[in-house]
Amino acid sequence: xxxxxxxxxxxxxxxxxxxxxxxxxxxxxxxxxxxxxxxxxxxxxxxxxxxxxxxxxxxxxxxxxxxxxxxxxxxxxxxxxxxxxxxxxxxxxxxxxxxxxxxxxxxxxxxxxxxxxxxxxxxxxxxxxxxxxxxxxxxxxxxxxxxxxxxxxxxxxxxxxxxxxxxxxxxxxxxxxxxxxxxxxxxxxxxxxxxxxxxxxxxxx
Amino acid sequence: xxxxxxxxxxxxxxxxxxxxxxxxxxxxxxxxxxxxxxxxxxxxxxxxxxxxxxxxxxxxxxxxxxxxxxxxxxxxxxxxxxxxxxxxxxxxxxxxxxxxxxxxxxxxxxxxxxxxxxxxxxxxxxxxxxxxxxxxxxxxxxxxxxxxxxxxxxxxxxxxxxxxxxxxxxxxxxxxxxxxxxxxxxxxxxxxxxxxxxxxxxxxxxxxxxxxxxxxxxxxxxxxxxxxxxxxxxxxxxxxxxxxxxxxxxxxxxxxxxxxxxxxxxxxxxxxxxxxxxxx
Ligand SMILES: Cc1cc2nc3c(=O)[nH]c(=O)nc-3n(C[C@H](O)[C@H](O)[C@H](O)COP(=O)(O)OP(=O)(O)OC[C@H]3O[C@@H](n4cnc5c(N)ncnc54)[C@H](O)[C@@H]3O)c2cc1C
Ligand code: FES
Ligand code: FES
Numbered sequence: 259x260x261x262x263x264x265x266x267x268x269x270x271x272x273x274x275x276x277x278x279x280x281x282x283x284x285x286x287x288x289x290x291x292x293x294x295x296x297x298x299x300x301x302x303x304x305x306x307x308x309x310x311x312x313x314x315x316x317x318x319x320x321x322x323x324x325x326x327x328x329x330x331x332x333x334x335x336x337x338x339x340x341x342x343x344x345x346x347x348x349x350x351x352x353x354x355x356x357x358x359x360x361x362x363x364x365x366x367x368x369x370x371x372x373x374x375x376x377x378x379x380x381x382x383x384x385x386x387x388x389x390x391x392x393x394x395x396x397x398x399x400x401x402x403x404x405x406x407x408x409x410x411x412x413x414x415x416x417x418x419x420x421x422x423x424x425x426x427x428x429x430x431x432x433x434x435x436x437x438x439x440x441x442x443x444x445x446x447x448x449x450x451x452x453x454x455x456x457x458x459x460x461x462x463x
Numbered sequence: 464x465x466x467x468x469x470x471x472x473x474x475x476x477x478x479x480x481x482x483x484x485x486x487x488x489x490x491x492x493x494x495x496x497x498x499x500x501x502x503x504x505x506x507x508x509x510x511x512x513x514x515x516x517x518x519x520x521x522x523x524x525x526x527x528x529x530x531x532x533x534x535x536x537x538x539x540x541x542x543x544x545x546x547x548x549x550x551x552x553x554x555x556x557x558x559x560x561x562x563x564x565x566x567x568x569x570x571x572x573x574x575x576x577x578x579x580x581x582x583x584x585x586x587x588x589x590x591x592x593x594x595x596x597x598x599x600x601x602x603x604x605x606x607x608x609x610x611x612x613x614x615x616x617x618x619x620x621x622x623x624x625x626x627x628x629x630x631x632x633x634x635x636x637x638x639x640x641x642x643x644x645x646x647x648x649x650x651x652x653x654x655x656x657x658x659x660x661x662x663x664x665x666x667x668x669x670x671x672x673x674x675x676x677x678x679x680x681x682x683x684x685x686x687x688x689x690x691x692x693x694x695x696x697x698x699x700x701x702x703x704x705x706x707x708x709x710x711x712x713x714x715x716x717x718x719x720x721x722x723x724x725x726x727x728x729x730x731x732x733x734x735x736x737x738x739x740x741x742x743x
Contacts, residue, residue, distance in 0.1 A: 307467070326467035327503055329495075349496035351647075356560055362535075365560045368495045370488075372469060373511050416560065423559075437646030438558020 311375050315340065316384025326372050331355045333371035334381060342382035342411045346440075353439030356412040356419075357381050363419035365438075382411035385418065393463070394418050397456035398449075405443035413439050417453045426457045465506035473515050473594065473623070479508050480619045481596045487621065489531060490564035492557065493573040516623060528625040530569075534562035544742075545629075548636030548655050548735075549583035555640050556580070558647050568622050571604065574612050574679075581608065581680040582655035583638055585672040589627045593620040601626065611678045631659040631667065637738035639731040643718065650675045651719045654731035658695075658739045666690045666699070671735070673728050676713040683707055686732070700737040705729055 309326040312319050315338065322337050331348070334340040334357070346354030348367045355366040358380040385392045394414050397403070404410045416439045420426050425435035432450050441449065468485065470476045479485055485506040488494050510516060516530040519540045526546070528537065538553040549567075556562055556570065556579050570580040571591065584604045591607045593600050593616060604625075607615050616622060636657040642648030653674045661667035669690045674680035686707035693699055705725070713724035 309467070327507070350492055350557070350561060351496075353558065353560060362563050363560050364563055365492075368491050368564060370491070370509065372467070373509060420559070425559075434554075434646060435559055438560045440647075 309372050311372050313338075313371060313375065313379060314377065315379045316381060317378075322371070324371060326370070328371050329367055330357070330369040330371045330374060330379070331366035334366060334379075340381055340383050343415075344408055344411055346408065346412070351440070352409070352412070353416055354409050354412040356415040356439065358415060358419060361419070361422065363416050380415075382415055385414065392418065393459040394421070394452070394456040397452040397459070401448045401452035401455060402445075403448040403452040404441075404445050409439060409441045409443075413441065413449055417449070417456065420453065421457045421460050426453055429454065465503055467507050467509065469509040469512050471512045471514070473513055473621075474596075476508060476510055476513060476621055477594060477596045477619075479506075480621060484618045487572070489566045489569040490533065490561075492561050492565040493569060493575070510621070521629070524629045526627040526629065528567050528627070530566060530621070530623050532567055534565055534567065534570075535559065537567060538562065545634040545636055545657065546587075546627075547742075548638040548657065549580065549587065551638040552579045552583050552640070552653075552655070555638075555646075568625060571607070571625070572614060572616065572622050574608050574610070574614050576611055576678050576680070577650045577675045578680070579640060579650055579653060579674070582653055582672040582674040583636065583657075584625065584627075585680055585682050586636065586655040586657040586670040587627045587630075588670065589625050591622055592624045592626060593617075594623045595620045599623075605682070608679045630657065634659045635739055635742050637735045637742075639734045639738070641727050641731060649718065652676055652713075652724050652727045652731055654728065654735045656732070656735040656739055660695055661692075664695055666693050666695060669736075669739075671732060673708070673711055673732065676708075676711040676724050676728050678712075681710055683710060683732070685709070690736075695740050697737075697740060699740050700733040703729065703733050703736065708732070 308323045310323045312321050320338055322333060324333060324337060331343055331345055334343050343357055343366055344354035345367065346352035350365050350368045356363050357366045359374050360377045386395060394417050398410060398414060416436060420435045426432050429450050432453050468479050485508040486494065488507055488509045511531065518529045519532045519536055520527055534553040534556045538550055553562065556565060567580050570578045571584060589604045590601045591604060602615060609615055634657065638655045640653040641651045655672050657670045659668040669687055671683045671686055672680055673683065686703060689707060693702065708725065708728055711728060713721040715721050
């Protein structure tokens with residue numbers, strides 16, 4: 259897929275300085291899955307080295323030129339304008355930044371963007387089918403499973419994975435396997451109810 | 464800033480380390496939170512692309528846990544019951560997102576006194592495999608962790624795997640953790656035990672370790688010797704006395720006092736042993 263980038267997608271990134279300048283075939287070629295991403299040549303001049311990478315987010319390939327130490331969360335929020343994933347703590351404690359990488363839930367604040375090249379990243383923006391909400395999103399609304407909503411994108415991404423893993427069998431199991439997602443508004447009872455409901459629907463479909 | 468390396472071949476990683484010091488990053492769940500707001504000034508060696516470091520498997524009497532094997536992989540792998548204890552620990556390290564990224568080897572190399580994997584590794588007599596461009600060496604976990612955040616790893620070495628010897632027939636293991644709440648919590652104390660039963664229904668060999676009660680997790684040799692030969696029944700756990708825990712050196716900190724830790728450790732060790740006798 260890394261050959262299917264079009265000019266508009268490239269330009270819609272917010273990191274144009276280096277991305278546009280480096281758009282030669284060599285740069286794209288080097289950004290395949292698992293390519294060594296470092297381009298430290300610029301380090302000598304004291305300017306940050308940039309890595310040119312292709313990220314597959316919600317089914318679309320995006321070219322970015324970023325400091326290789328950029329987290330996936332910052333890449334999504336600051337460079338791709340995908341602000342659904344939230345930065346609650348930026349060090350792994352809260353789960354608000356949860357996304358799926360090849361179907362598994364991970365914390366995007368503790369993941370480097372360069373390390374997920376060639377993998378499929380799904381964020382909350384990629385969960386619905388157009389205007390049709392995912393059953394988990396629908397269930398969160400139906401069960402009033404939030405107050406301020408800040409933790410909700412992470413809760414929903416984590417909950418979808420929890421069901422797929424087969425860890426949503428009972429309220430006790432849901433509580434254990436959702437323990438990586440904190441809710442400062444303490445909507446926990448409704449979150450558990452929403453997950454049980456969505457699990458039933460996901461299993462039926 | 465330093466350089467960022469993400470090699471795909473082990474030899475390239477070892478060449479990088481031979482060329483100068485670099486911070487190794489596996490799951491990053493210890494490294495990144497410790498650096499919040501403080502970008503890396505030094506070189507970084509990201510090992511997540513090295514396929515040779517993946518996987519968990521039994522091979523010739525040893526269980527090999529590759530340096531990239533995550534806690535989730537350990538929890539889900541089809542493994543014999545003598546690994547139940549460390550698999551219990553796998554479910555207690557952070558939440559699932561942490562378990563999906565964090566590695567068993569990273570937990571050990573980070574050498575936190577509260578690392579949940581270390582008591583089980585000690586009780587299992589695990590060894591660490593270390594590689595450098597000069598070759599491989601293996602040392603027991605007990606000799607690897609030297610102190611709070613200090614290990615015997617040389618700067619040019621990469622930990623490539625953990626190796627656990629298969630115990631005798633009928634062996635089983637347990638793990639108990641105490642935190643201020645049920646999940647997603649740093650341990651106040653934890654205990655791990657591995658039992659090899661004798662044919663006559665007594666304790667053949669038992670190995671017990673306690674964590675978060677001193678700068679490094681420790682085995683309890685006096686207790687292990689005292690339990691040998693005793694009948695494997697409901698009374699076994701009650702034979703553990705405070706004197707058996709004399710080797711521990713707990714401290715006062717935000718999570719608990721030394722006094723409380725000592726008491727908690729006693730309860731956790733008894734529970735870990737009770738779990739072993741109940742599994743019979
Ligand atoms: C929210 C949260 C909750 C947590 N909860 C727990 C918990 O309950 N219990 C617990 O024990 N831990 C916990 N941790 C800590 C951490 O998740 C674990 O210790 C994890 O196993 C670390 O593995 P990693 O692969 O992420 O290590 P990394 O962060 O990648 O590395 C850790 C250290 O080991 C070194 N290192 C890693 N791999 C190698 C290697 N192959 N060779 C040489 N050096 C290496 C690194 O340089 C670094 O110093 C938690 C962390 C967070 C953020
Ligand atoms: S922002 Fe990633 S866990 Fe809190
Ligand atoms: S709804 Fe407010 S933090 Fe969860």
